[in-house]
Amino acid sequence: MAITLTWDEVIAMAPELAVVDTIAQEEVLTRVLYEVEAAAWPDDTIRKTAAKLYARHLGTTALPKSGMGNGLVRSISAGGVSKSFAISEDSGNTNTLHATKYGLDYLVMCRAYLPQPGFVL
Numbered sequence: 001m002a003i004t005l006t007w008d009e010v011i012a013m014a015p016e017l018a019v020v021d022t023i024a025q026e027e028v029l030t031r032v033l034y035e036v037e038a039a040a041w042p043d044d045t046i047r048k049t050a051a052k053l054y055a056r057h058l059g060t061t062a063l064p065k066s067g068m069g070n071g072l073v074r075s076i077s078a079g080g081v082s083k084s085f086a087i088s089e090d091s092g093n094t095n096t097l098h099a100t101k102y103g104l105d106y107l108v109m110c111r112a113y114l115p116q117p118g119f120v121l
Contacts (some may be wrong), residue, residue: 002038003033003038003044003047003051005029005048005052005055006029007075009029009052010052010059012092013052013056014059016060017056017059017063020059020063028058028062029062032051032054032055032058033051036054040041041113042113043116046109048110049109050106050110050113056100057097057103060099060100061100
């Protein structure tokens with residue numbers, strides 16, 4: 001069965017996403033409804049919860065960037081002292097589900113409700 005999802009439902013628990021522009025909102029909703037397949041989830045309630053989390057993750061990655069710059073801090077220095085940080089290959093990819101709290105919550109749902117490779121009932 002098909003589910004519907006509106007941006008108001010997405011921002012109900014993530015008000016910071018209200019500033020995402022309408023074009024990005026439509027892209028996020030379209031992608032989510034396409035990628036969160038009905039057959040994979042046990043019921044529409046769980047599927048809709050997963051869809052909202054995934055939409056919040058994608059919405060977070062679509063937020064306007066501001067502040068001191070984009071990306072990860074790779075090193076800092078003050079005076080004659082400097083510190084460098086190891087950055088994993090995946091760390092700079094904001095599309096990875098590990099990049100946002102909503103993506104992590106979506107992964108938890110996937111692990112709880114979707115069959116995992118190598119898992120046999």
